[in-house]
Amino acid sequence: MMSKVLILPGDGIGPEIVAEAVRVLDAVNQKLDLGIETEQGLVGGIAIDAEGSPLPESTMEKARRADAILLGAVGGPKWESLPMVQRPEKGLLGLRSQLELFSNLRPAILYPQLADASSLKPEIVAGLDLMIIRELTGGIYFGQPRGVRQLEDGQRQGYNTYVYSESEIERIARSAFDTAMRRDKRLCSVDKANVLEVTELWREVVERVSADYPEVELSHMYVDNAAMQLVRNPRQFDVMVTGNMFGDILSDCAAMLTGSIGMLPSASLNAKGQGMYEPIHGSAPDIAGKGIANPLATILSVSMMLRYSLNQPEAAQLIDQAVGRVLDQGLRTADIMSEGAQQVSTQQMGDAVLQAL
Amino acid sequence: MMSKVLILPGDGIGPEIVAEAVRVLDAVNQKLDLGIETEQGLVGGIAIDAEGSPLPESTMEKARRADAILLGAVGGPKWESLPMVQRPEKGLLGLRSQLELFSNLRPAILYPQLADASSLKPEIVAGLDLMIIRELTGGIYFGQPRGVRQLEDGQRQGYNTYVYSESEIERIARSAFDTAMRRDKRLCSVDKANVLEVTELWREVVERVSADYPEVELSHMYVDNAAMQLVRNPRQFDVMVTGNMFGDILSDCAAMLTGSIGMLPSASLNAKGQGMYEPIHGSAPDIAGKGIANPLATILSVSMMLRYSLNQPEAAQLIDQAVGRVLDQGLRTADIMSEGAQQVSTQQMGDAVLQAL
Ligand SMILES: CC(C)[C@H](C(=O)O)[C@@H](O)C(=O)O
Ligand SMILES: CC(C)[C@H](C(=O)O)[C@@H](O)C(=O)O
Numbered sequence: 001m002m003s004k005v006l007i008l009p010g011d012g013i014g015p016e017i018v019a020e021a022v023r024v025l026d027a028v029n030q031k032l033d034l035g036i037e038t039e040q041g042l043v044g045g046i047a048i049d050a051e052g053s054p055l056p057e058s059t060m061e062k063a064r065r066a067d068a069i070l071l072g073a074v075g076g077p078k079w080e081s082l083p084m085v086q087r088p089e090k091g092l093l094g095l096r097s098q099l100e101l102f103s104n105l106r107p108a109i110l111y112p113q114l115a116d117a118s119s120l121k122p123e124i125v126a127g128l129d130l131m132i133i134r135e136l137t138g139g140i141y142f143g144q145p146r147g148v149r150q151l152e153d154g155q156r157q158g159y160n161t162y163v164y165s166e167s168e169i170e171r172i173a174r175s176a177f178d179t180a181m182r183r184d185k186r187l188c189s190v191d192k193a194n195v196l197e198v199t200e201l202w203r204e205v206v207e208r209v210s211a212d213y214p215e216v217e218l219s220h221m222y223v224d225n226a227a228m229q230l231v232r233n234p235r236q237f238d239v240m241v242t243g244n245m246f247g248d249i250l251s252d253c254a255a256m257l258t259g260s261i262g263m264l265p266s267a268s269l270n271a272k273g274q275g276m277y278e279p280i281h282g283s284a285p286d287i288a289g290k291g292i293a294n295p296l297a298t299i300l301s302v303s304m305m306l307r308y309s310l311n312q313p314e315a316a317q318l319i320d321q322a323v324g325r326v327l328d329q330g331l332r333t334a335d336i337m338s339e340g341a342q343q344v345s346t347q348q349m350g351d352a353v354l355q356a357l
Numbered sequence: 358m359m360s361k362v363l364i365l366p367g368d369g370i371g372p373e374i375v376a377e378a379v380r381v382l383d384a385v386n387q388k389l390d391l392g393i394e395t396e397q398g399l400v401g402g403i404a405i406d407a408e409g410s411p412l413p414e415s416t417m418e419k420a421r422r423a424d425a426i427l428l429g430a431v432g433g434p435k436w437e438s439l440p441m442v443q444r445p446e447k448g449l450l451g452l453r454s455q456l457e458l459f460s461n462l463r464p465a466i467l468y469p470q471l472a473d474a475s476s477l478k479p480e481i482v483a484g485l486d487l488m489i490i491r492e493l494t495g496g497i498y499f500g501q502p503r504g505v506r507q508l509e510d511g512q513r514q515g516y517n518t519y520v521y522s523e524s525e526i527e528r529i530a531r532s533a534f535d536t537a538m539r540r541d542k543r544l545c546s547v548d549k550a551n552v553l554e555v556t557e558l559w560r561e562v563v564e565r566v567s568a569d570y571p572e573v574e575l576s577h578m579y580v581d582n583a584a585m586q587l588v589r590n591p592r593q594f595d596v597m598v599t600g601n602m603f604g605d606i607l608s609d610c611a612a613m614l615t616g617s618i619g620m621l622p623s624a625s626l627n628a629k630g631q632g633m634y635e636p637i638h639g640s641a642p643d644i645a646g647k648g649i650a651n652p653l654a655t656i657l658s659v660s661m662m663l664r665y666s667l668n669q670p671e672a673a674q675l676i677d678q679a680v681g682r683v684l685d686q687g688l689r690t691a692d693i694m695s696e697g698a699q700q701v702s703t704q705q706m707g708d709a710v711l712q713a714l
Contacts, residue, residue: 075551084551084552084554084557087551089551089552093552119477119478119481119588119589119590120476120477120478120588121476121477121478124476140519140553141552143516146553146554146555147554148554148555148557148558151522155522155523155524156522156523156558157520157521157522157523157558158520158521158522158553158554158555158556158557158558158559159500159518159519159520159554159555160518160519160520160553160554160555161516161517161518161519162497162516162517162518162519163514163515163516163517164514164515165508165512165513165514165515166512166513166514167512192602192605194432194441194444194446195441195446195450195498196497196503196515196517197441197503197504197505197515197516197517198503198505198515198516198517199515200441200505200515201505201513201514201515202515223605223606224605224606224608224609225609227584227606227607227609227610227613228609228610228612228613228618229613230610231476231477231588231610231613231614232476232613232616233476245549246606248549248580248581249580249581249584249603249606250584251581252581252582252584252585253584253585253587253588253610255585256584256585256588256589257588259589261585
C-alpha cells in the first residue's frame with residue numbers, strides 16, 4: 001500500500017530539523033519497505049517570499065492528496081510587520097482549517113533521561129505522561145464576526161467571536177474519549193462554564209457524549225484551575241480536552257513542565273485519519289542556520305505520523321526506541337544539554353538516530 | 358478623615374477568614390486611629406438564599422458608598438446547578454462591573470519562609486515577586502452578543518464575544534505602566550496578536566501609551582508563550598498586563614508557582630481609587646466550617662486595601678510585618694503546613710497576627 005507524505009519545512013530552523021526527520025523517515029521506509037512517497041512544498045514565510053502567499057494553492061493541492069504532512073515551523077521577524085491575513089501563521093491556520101484537522105494531540109511526556117531539565121521538582125514531574133486534546137478548527141481562532149470597527153464616539157473597538165456548535169464539540173469529545181480509552185481512561189474537560197455560555201454548551205455536550213463511554217471517568221475543570229493544577233500536580237491528569245484557545249495556552253504550559261520542549265511532537269487529525277505532524281516548538285529564528293537546533297521533536301513527529309495516519313505502529317516504535325537509545329547514550333543538542341552529557345549538532349543527532357535504528 | 362469599608366464574607370470559608378481579617382483591620386484602626394467604619398453585606402450564595410439574588414440592591418447601595426470592600430469568596434456546590442445568571446459568581450462579576458473595578462492587581466509573591474511549598478525548584482522561584490495586572494470589566498467576560506442559539510440545521514451553537522475598545526485598553530495600560538513605575542520598571546503585555554484582531558488592537562494601544570512612560574521597558578508576549586515562560590523562568594517578569602480571560606488563567610498559574618495560594622491577596626480598583634479586596638483562592642466548600650482555612654490571604658488583602666484605597670501605607674506595613682513575623686515563628690495553617698512547623702487553626706492564626714501587631 002503506497003502512501004504519500006508532504007514535507008513542509010517552513011521557516012527558521014524548520015528546514016534543518018525537517019531534513020533530519022526526513023532522513024529518519026526514509027530509513028524506516030526502506031528498512032521496512034513501507035512504500036512511502038514524499039514530496040516537498042512551501043508554507044509560511046518562505047512561501048510568502050517565493051509565491052506571495054503563506055499557503056499557495058500549489059501547496060494546498062499537494063496537501064489534499066497527501067495521507068500525511070510533516071511540518072517544520074513557520075514565522076519569523078522578517079514577516080512580523082505584515083498585516084495579519086498575510087502572515088506566515090495564516091499558512092498554518094489555513095492548512096488546519098481547509099483540511100479540517102480538528103483534533104490536535106499534544107502529548108507532554110517527560111523523558112526520564114531529561115528529568116533534570118524541568119523547572120519543577122523531580123517528585124512532581126517524574127514519569128509525566130499527559131495527553132492534551134485541543135480542538136483546532138473552531139473556537140475563537142476562526143469565529144466570525146471578527147475585526148476592528150469604528151465606534152460612534154470615534155474610537156476603535158477590536159472584536160473576536162468564541163463560537164462552538166454542538167457537532168463541533170461532539171466530534172472533538174469523541175476524539176478525546178477514544179484517546180482516553182487507549183490510555184488510563186480518565187478524561188478531564190476544561191472550560192469556563194461559570195462565565196462563558198459557549199463553554200456551558202461545551203460542558204453539556206461532553207457530558208452527553210460520555211454516556212457512550214461508560215468506562216471513561218470524566219471530570220470537568222475551569223480553565224484557571226486547570227492552569228493551577230498543571231503546575232501543582234500535573235500527574236493527576238491522563239487526558240485533557242479543551243477548545244482551541246484554552247488548548248493553545250494549556251498545552252504549552254504542560255509542555256514546559258517537562259523542561260524540554262525540543263522533544264515534543266504533535267499531531268493534528270481530521271475525520272479521515274489524514275494528519276499534519278509538527279514539533280510543538282516554533283521556528284526559533286535566533287538559532288536558525290546554526291545547525292544546533294534539536295531535531296528530535298520533528299523525528300518524534302514522524303513516529304506519530306506512522307502511528308496515527310500511516311498505520312505503521314512497528315515503524316513508529318522503531319523510531320521511539322532509537323530516540324530513547326540516543327538519549328541513553330548521553331547525546332544532547334544545546335537546548336537539552338546538561339553536565340556530563342555530550343553536546344551534538346542537529347545533524348549529528350540525526351546521524352545518531354539513524355545509527356540506532 | 359473617615360472612611361467606610363464594606364465587609365462581604367460570602368460563602369464557604371469566606372465568613373471564617375473574613376472574621377480574622379476584620380479583627381486585624383479593627384486592631385490597626387484602633388491602634389493608629391484611622392477612623393475606619395465597617396458595615397456588613399450579603400453577596401454570592403448566601404445572598405441568593407437570603408434575598409433571591411447573588412447581588413441584592415441593598416448590597417450594591419452599600420458598595421457604592423464604601424471606599425473599599427473586603428470580600429471573602431463566593432460559590433459552592435449548593436448553587437452550581439442554577440442557571441448562569443443566578444449563580445453566586447454573578448455577584449462578584451456584578452460588583453466588578455457596576456463599580457467599574459477595571460484594574461485587577463494580582464501579586465504572585467513567594468514568602469521565603471514557605472519556599473518549600475512550591476512545586477518548582479527553589480532556584481527557579483526563590484524571591485519571586487511578580488505583579489499581574491488583569492483587565493477586569495471588559496473582554497470576553499462581559500462582551501455582547503453572547504448566549505446559545507439554534508442554527509438552521511437544528512443544532513445549537515454557543516457564542517461569546519471578546520471585545521475591547523481603545524479607551525478600555527488605554528486605561529488598563531496606564532494602570533500597568535503606573536504600577537511598573539513603582540516597581541522595577543519592566544512591563545510585559547500579553548496578547549495573541551498573531552491570531553486575534555482584538556489583541557492586535559490591544560498591542561497597538563499599549564505601544565502608544567508606552568510613549569508616555571519612556572522609563573518603562575515594554576515587551577510583548579503571546580499568551581501561549583507567556584504560560585510557558587511563567588513555568589520556565591517566572592523571575593524574568595516584573596509586571597505583566599493582559600485582558601480579563603488571559604489574566605484569569607495566567608494569574609492563577611503564576612499564583613500556583615508559589616505553592617501557597619492561601620497567602621495571596623488581590624485588589625480590584627476603579628478610576629476613583631475605590632477598590633475591592635479579596636484572597637485569590639476560592640470558597641473551598643470542602644473545608645468550610647472546620648476552622649482550618651488560612652486567613653492570611655484575606656488579612657493581606659486588608660493590607661492592600663489600606664495601601665491602595667485608604668491611603669494608610671504605615672498601617673499596611675504593620676500588617677505585612679506581623680504576617681512575616683508569624684511565619685517566622687513557624688505557625689502554619691494546614692494548607693501551608695510543613696515538617697517542623699506548628700499547625701494552627703484559622704482563629705489561632707488570626708490571634709497570632711493580632712499578637713504580632
Ligand atoms: C503559530 C500560532 C498561530 C499557533 C497557534 O496559536 O495555534 C501556535 O501557537 C500553535 O500552538 O500551534
Ligand atoms: C469566580 C470567577 C467568576 C472568577 C473569574 O473568573 O474572574 C475567579 O476565577 C477570579 O479569578 O476571580
